[in-house]
Amino acid sequence: MADTTDLKKGFKMLIDRTPFVVVESQFVKPGKGQAFFRTKLKNMMTGAVLDRTFKSGEKLEKADTEEREMQYLYKEGDQFVFMDNETYDQMRIGEELLAENIHYLLDNMNIDVMLFEGRPIGVTPPNFVELEVTETEPGFKGDTSSNTTKPATCSTGLVVNVPLFVEVGDKLKIDTRTADYVERVKS
């Protein structure tokens, strides 16, 4: 059994059978009063963040979560099939759970899958992926202004704002945490 001394950033715990991860934790204690830990917790299923204050010494339940590296194999209907790189077990993950991460899935790409009691609850793609541009308006030769951008559609369906010099067929480095264009990759 865990207790409030475990309340450090990154600690994963169960509240009402839902897994939460500690985002922030602060020890607070009035000089003549009771000690508490003021925390910000993120619901690992929904991403919602909530404030919660625990009494020092309170017992906590550790969440049975683990992160595993898996390889993306293929799409089947609205399911995405992954393979655990260690056990070679296959796992299907629905579109709903992947959400915007669908736009970063490339065949054979490794991705971290968070499991809660053996079931997938979220995925973390690599921080950067390279995607090919399939559609964008032609740029204007000679325009080097860096403030002007245009939309470009990538092979996975992701639309990003890019500088005017980007053309169809270019490979772009994308930051998956912000969904932003980083640079054009020399090929």
Place this chain on the structure above:
Amino acid sequence: MSESPRYPIDILQRLRPPAPVKLGGRVVALEGSTATVEDITASVPVECDAPPPLGAWVVATGEWNGVAVVGHCEVLTAPTGAFPKEDGDWPAFQREGAQRMQRLRARARARRAVRDFFDDRAFLEVETPAAVPSPGLDLHLDAFPVAGENPPRWLITSPEYQMKRLLAGGAPRIYQLARCWRRGELGALHEPEFTMLEWYRAFASSTEVMRDTEHLVAHVARTMLDGSTVIPGRGSPVDVAPPWQRMTVDEAFRVYADVAVDDVLPDEERFFRILVEQVEPQLGRMRPIFLTHWPASMASLARLHPDDPTRCDRFEAYVAGVELCNGFGELVDPVEQRRRFEADQKRRESEGRIAYPIDERFLGALEEGVPPSGGNALGFDRLVMLLLGAETIGDVMAFPSERL
């Protein structure tokens, strides 16, 4: 060993080159045969005939040409491993513009300012023991036991008992910068070992001590900040110039949490939850504030309030949401004090905490007679933190517990 270097490195600014010099310091960078030698005042490139190892403590002898010292570095001590050492003491104190070292110097200035303030007002600086027969019976404080002592000893959680015994002994104005220890307290505003500034004033109540507090903090701020009373606080500045605002606990709960203390009070945990979640963070944001008239059930060593026996003569000051001190119009009635101690012991026992002994000599002092007095315990590390705009009290200590 070589003769000691005569001057700090910043003396070079005042020398007209070419000049012969002899300087001591540490080699903090090395490029070819040029060593950057640094001491607490400055650094200088030394073009050496034989380059010393990186990290070595050296005495550089040679000629100052206005840009560099050209000459020889005598190695006094050389590091046996890598330099800088990962997690070593040099980087801990010197990185980010030697921030921790600078803060230690500022802390020393703050200590001096505190002493000047009290010495000027005829307070006697005292030192009382760290290991005591009873560390206090506060329900929410746990003490470190001193191993193997019989009768048992604990490290003080505050020097309160012995200082009040000094009042009985005839010292009417006393102060102390005391090292205190509290188990299980660690966070941005807590370290298990910390420094408490505690003072007592006879023939006084909390009114006079609150006045001491605001003038003390303003004095220390002016000393540290070139006459200004606007301190960095935590993220946004706070003007600590007196007078500070006074507000009762009842009023604060009404204003910031929209509840009546008497409705909350039967549930002590709820009281403290509201205090830490809703009230404290709002207090002292632009100007410091005193919270007064605490519930009588939380009187500790304070007397009951002369205007209202359901409240006690206890105050706390808040600066930038940080509890800076806790003071009392002191309880000097031995019968009432014994009754509270016995009740505190029972409560500690029922909550599974150690019921520390009652300090009979302390009660004896009250029986002998302690003049009506006011006292205050102020977190010195927190004061320095707020004056410097540091994030944690560990940032203004030489060695916070994580560095031990």
